[in-house]
Amino acid sequence: MTTLVDGSTAxxxxxxxxxxxxxxxxxxxxxRSGGLTPYLFIAPGFLIFxxxxxxxxxxxxxxxxFDWKIVGSQASEFLGLDNYxxxxxxxxFWVSSVNTLVYIVATVVPQIIIGLAVALLLHMKSPAQTxxxxxxxxxxxxxxxxxxxxxxxxxxxxxxxxxxxxxxxxVTDGDTAWLADRWTGMxxxxxxxxxxxxxxxxxxxxxxxxxVPRGLVEAATVxxxxxxxxFRVVTLPAIWAALAFVTVMLVIGGFNVFISVYLMTGGxxxxxxxxxxxxxxxxxxxxxDLGYGSAIAVLLTIVVFAFSVLQxxxxxxxxxxxxx
Amino acid sequence: MRSRATRTxxxxxxxxxxxxxxxxxxxxxxxxxxxLSTSFQSQTFVLTTPPQLIPSDPTASNYxxxxxxxxxxxxxxxxVFVAVVSTSLSLLVSSMMAYAFARFRFAGRETIFxxxxxxxxIPAIMLIIPQFVLAKNLGLLDSxxxxxxxxVAGSLALNTFLLRGFFESIPRELDDAMQMxxxxxxxxYWRLALPLAKPGLATATIFTFLNCWxxxxxxxTIINDPEIRTLPVAIRIFAGSGNNAVQxxxxxxxxxxxxxxxxxxxxxxxxxxxxxxxxxxxxx
Numbered sequence: 001m002t003t004l005v006d007g008s009t010a011x012x013x014x015x016x017x018x019x020x021x022x023x024x025x026x027x028x029x030x031x032r033s034g035g036l037t038p039y040l041f042i043a044p045g046f047l048i049f050x051x052x053x054x055x056x057x058x059x060x061x062x063x064x065x066f067d068w069k070i071v072g073s074q075a076s077e078f079l080g081l082d083n084y085x086x087x088x089x090x091x092x093f094w095v096s097s098v099n100t101l102v103y104i105v106a107t108v109v110p111q112i113i114i115g116l117a118v119a120l121l122l123h124m125k126s127p128a129q130t131x132x133x134x135x136x137x138x139x140x141x142x143x144x145x146x147x148x149x150x151x152x153x154x155x156x157x158x159x160x161x162x163x164x165x166x167x168x169x170x171v172t173d174g175d176t177a178w179l180a181d182r183w184t185g186m187x188x189x190x191x192x193x194x195x196x197x198x199x200x201x202x203x204x205x206x207x208x209x210x211x212v213p214r215g216l217v218e219a220a221t222v223x224x225x226x227x228x229x230x231f232r233v234v235t236l237p238a239i240w241a242a243l244a245f246v247t248v249m250l251v252i253g254g255f256n257v258f259i260s261v262y263l264m265t266g267g268x269x270x271x272x273x274x275x276x277x278x279x280x281x282x283x284x285x286x287x288x289d290l291g292y293g294s295a296i297a298v299l300l301t302i303v304v305f306a307f308s309v310l311q312x313x314x315x316x317x318x319x320x321x322x323x324x
Numbered sequence: 325m326r327s328r329a330t331r332t333x334x335x336x337x338x339x340x341x342x343x344x345x346x347x348x349x350x351x352x353x354x355x356x357x358x359x360l361s362t363s364f365q366s367q368t369f370v371l372t373t374p375p376q377l378i379p380s381d382p383t384a385s386n387y388x389x390x391x392x393x394x395x396x397x398x399x400x401x402x403x404v405f406v407a408v409v410s411t412s413l414s415l416l417v418s419s420m421m422a423y424a425f426a427r428f429r430f431a432g433r434e435t436i437f438x439x440x441x442x443x444x445x446i447p448a449i450m451l452i453i454p455q456f457v458l459a460k461n462l463g464l465l466d467s468x469x470x471x472x473x474x475x476v477a478g479s480l481a482l483n484t485f486l487l488r489g490f491f492e493s494i495p496r497e498l499d500d501a502m503q504m505x506x507x508x509x510x511x512x513y514w515r516l517a518l519p520l521a522k523p524g525l526a527t528a529t530i531f532t533f534l535n536c537w538x539x540x541x542x543x544x545t546i547i548n549d550p551e552i553r554t555l556p557v558a559i560r561i562f563a564g565s566g567n568n569a570v571q572x573x574x575x576x577x578x579x580x581x582x583x584x585x586x587x588x589x590x591x592x593x594x595x596x597x598x599x600x601x602x603x604x605x606x607x608x
């Protein structure tokens with residue numbers, strides 16, 4: 001998504017637009033403007049888009065200022081900022097926020113490091129590259145519902161994780177009730193997030209590594225740079241844009257964590273593994289408090305927006321490059 | 325001249341590289357293998373200690389139960405229907421928009437484009453509450469049409485951006501030549517642009533199809549009627565909400581049935597996955 005907003009494209013488009021206008025004056029036969037035609041091409045899609053995406057976006061803000069009634073003919077009551085004030089005073093909202101941030105920190109960093117490491121290993125010529133790529137990418141294409149249930153099974157009390165840690169490795173007693181406590185639950189949920197996401201970041205990094213200038217790597221080797229120095233001085237700057245892209249996408253993905261929590265712990269016990277979206281979902285569709293749920297969604301949307309803007313700025317500042 | 329020491333170091337590096345890759349690959353694959361094996365185990369052997377990685381007494385009873393009493397093929401058919409219809413509609417409508425953006429200059433082009441961009445930045449689940457209210461007002465709750473409409477909506481912006489890029493890379497001269505021959509815009513779009521953008525269409529089709537196939541949150545929210553459950557919702561119902569009574573064999577038999585088509589699609593169309601990812605905008 002970041003590709004699409006960079007300045008050069010916008011400038012190019014503006015120039016094209018200007019030259020098209022000039023062209024029309026000089027050469028009226030060249031009918032690129034096409035009158036009504038482009039609007040007819042755009043109309044069906046844009047109509048659907050406005051009704052089902054834009055209108056709900058506006059309505060999310062509106063609903064967040066109301067005690068929104070969906071049942072029967074009850075009138076919704078205007079509350080002003082009450083739903084937002086309530087969020088800030090709601091301990092469960094803070095627990096959910098902290099859990100979301102914990103999930104982001106715990107999953108984004110390992111996904112980047114491991115994904116990059118696998119990409120670097122695969123980038124060295126290996127006859128089995130395609131096979132490895134497929135194997136690492138399989139969790140990415142598998143449905144969240146299936147893998148969430150699968151991990152609930154692996155982390156069950158009598159599950160294979162407890163057996164491995166307790167009976168084989170002997171590092172725990174082997175009777176950890178993973179999904180019955182806040183932090184162990186977050187560990188299980190984060191483990192799933194990392195396992196499922198490594199293949200994706202690996203794929204992006206593999207593509208980016210194609211762009212690392214081979215000559216520079218060789219020159220650095222000749223100059224006596226060791227592997228780490230080559231990585232830091234040659235490889236890292238060349239893949240910086242991809243790194244920024246992956247980080248932003250993973251952080252946004254982290255804020256969106258929902259299915260795994262919903263299916264592994266259901267936010268329990270007693271809401272202690274709740275994340276923002278599961279809490280929003282519970283408020284809206286279990287307690288039918290759509291106004292409060294919308295307020296949480298709006299807060300989350302704002303944070304995600306601000307975060308991705310800041311993060312892109314920070315990355316750009318360092319190497320002065322565009323995002324990929 | 326290469327010394328023997330360098331060669332030994334090289335061979336050691338190669339071995340280490342592959343050892344690491346194999347260990348990693350095993351960790352990625354092991355959960356799937358265990359899922360497959362559990363789907364062939366009867367409930368008595370599930371979650372016993374030590375865990376049975378290879379079923380001692382393999383049985384197909386979970387599959388016959390899922391296919392027979394649990395009616396999985398109905399859910400399978402629902403998922404196929406929703407995914408096929410949504411993907412076709414989304415591709416038709418978004419490729420039309422993409423063509424207009426790639427080939428025409430018109431008033432409001434920039435603005436419309438920016439509005440679509442905005443749509444890319446709003447994660448789908450953030451809109452689930454107002455969309456639920458909208459679906460209720462449009463009478464779309466508890467219907468497959470309700471899934472289709474919002475799946476199309478959710479995929480429009482992304483597909484438009486993806487396809488616009490492909491259309492722009494088609495030489496403009498071809499378009500002009502066809503126009504000289506008197507072809508109207510629809511003919512140029514349908515006969516020239518679409519066939520030449522096949523790789524882009526393939527990428528968009530695969531990602532849209534898989535996203536619809538796997539979608540859970542929206543289906544969970546609007547579908548109540550057991551007859552019209554899609555696979556993800558049905559599998560979640562199999563798993564229930566308690567912990568001890570879960571028929572894991574049944575859950576995983578259903579999961580295997582749901583996942584196999586995805587893996588087949590992935591293996592056949594691998595290169596489109598790479599293409600879709602590196603074109604920048606898709607997180608699968």
